[in-house]
Amino acid sequence: MNPRVVAGETMTGQPVAKRVVFHIGGYDPITLHASVQRRFVREIARFQRTWSVKATVDGSHDTADQMQWNVTTIGPDWLVETDYRLVRWHDVIEVFGERGIGSRISVGILAFLDFVLAGTLWRYLQTNWRYALFFLYPFVTFGLLVAAAFLIGVAAYKITGSIPIAAGGGLFGLAAALAGPWRWLHLGDLFDDWIFSCEYIRFGNSEIEQRLDRLAAELVVAASNSAADEILVVGHSLGAVLAVDLLDRALKLDPELGRKKIPVTFLSVGSSILKIGLHPKAVRFRRTVERVANSRAIFWGDYQALTDVLNFYKCRPMAEMGLSTENEATVRVVKISRMLNDDMYQRIRFNFFRVHCQFVSGNDRRTSYDYFMLTCGPISAKSQTLAPDGAVSMIADDGGLIAGAPVSESELLGSPGAAA
Incomplete structure (x- = not known):
């Protein structure tokens, strides 16, 4: 041997x-x-x-x-x-990804609020602050994109004095954010991840x-x-x-x-x-x-x-x-x-x-x-x-x-x- x-x-x-x-x-x-x-x-x-x-x-x-x-x-x-x-379980994941972008955003924000109001974010901070940052990342980033779109609208209003043009500029900025950074930064997948996690916990x-x-x-x-x-x-x-x-x-x-x-x-x-x-x-x-x-x-x-x-x-x-x-x-x-x-x-x-x-x-x-x-x-x-x-x-x-x-x-x- x-x-x-x-x-x-x-x-x-x-x-x-x-x-x-x-x-x-x-x-x-x-x-x-x-x-x-x-x-x-x-x-x-x-x-x-x-x-x-x-x-x-x-x-x-x-x-x-x-x-x-x-x-x-x-x-x-x-x-x-x-x-x-x-x-x-990619088929389950794909179902979440096939939802309309409006649904993914709104339900994702509700999932975010669920984790925050339930005190889970605080527990993340106490246990491992790096993971808390990961939790916050997609939602804070999305908030910054919305804020950037709003500022585009404000800038358009200051330049033209037209509310319709300002609204159009803001909507264009939001659409550009959803067509670009939303996809490039995988924010949709991250929103879906937290939506799934929330539903898994509760239902x-x-x-x-x-x-x-x-x-x-x-x-x-x-x-x-x-x-x-x-x-x-x-x-x-x-x-x-x-x-x-x-x-x-x-x-x-x-x-x-x-x-x-x-x-x-x-x-x-x-x-x-x-x-x-x-x-x-x-x-x-x-x-x-x-x-x-x-x-x-x-x-x-x-x-x-x-x-x-x-x-x-x-x-x-x-x-x-x-x-x-x-x-x-x-x-x-x-x-x-x-x-x-x-x-x-x-x-x-x-x-x-x-x-x-x-x-x-x-x-x-x-x-x-x-x-x-x-x-x-x-x-x-x-x-x-x-x-x-x-x-x-x-x-x-x-x-x-x-x-x-x-x-x-x-x-x-x-x-x-x-x-x-």
Whole structure:
């Protein structure tokens, strides 16, 4: 037997050979099958270069609920087959985007007022002021565009003294703002994001709930009958909220989920769990989070980053929601600047959406967080999350498994300030 494999087993348990991944992305209206798979293939190519491994993506298969493909990753002494399932909800997102612009603006402003008057904005400020700025950004920016249109009208009146011309100038300025900056700055998508979030908190979404019910049944079957060594559920951004909902539904179908044949790991990355959980009316969601956290058989790792303003940095999700911290998430704080080459990081550092997407992109450097190593690598996602440097000390320069100290319970990084 290859001594490297023996060493890997000593450190991490039996290396993963088969894995099933359920990935739920954030509120991203660009989720057409071709573009999503192309992006996955492009980013896994970076993973191959960084970790000196090989990967192939094939067997694409679509259903109404998910896009599914197979990933085979190979190192000198290991091979992993990943059944990768991307949960679809672009159709729900598209419904919000198809509303008339007047409806999107008016309902978006009502959603904004809902979060402000309910005290959620104040909770954002107390928990993570950067996220509060992200919340304010689309609405303040839209307000500035309206103000600019009004000033155009005022200027037209001062020049011509004509009220009709002034009104026309103001309307022209508003139309120009909606035709240009509204689209360029993705304000429509951001308005829709908050509209969806408000409706999800107060009423739920029947289309998504039915889909999650079907996927929960698939998850239970996979955890009971598949040949996988690990079931991994990944929720990115607002997808982390839906991932919690998915796991809760699976637990209702099988309260022993994760205790039987196959371990289940949940990773929330760049998470928006507190975006929903801090709203006073999100009682149903907080109960859902608590049930999932209290299932000791499901390991929960939460990855956060300072430079990602779309996540909650240095926060303990359970504590911030006022829930019991007895079984809280293992929080890992990571640095996106360490994942990328310097020139690449400098290019994207002020593109907040691109920085946010680094949680699901390939890395240029080996570091404690690597999306593709977690989803397609030979070390379990739980072991990588518990290890202080992720898989870095477990993978040799040539991509093979290497020996190291066992991961112990004392190394569990529950402190939100623990930098990776």
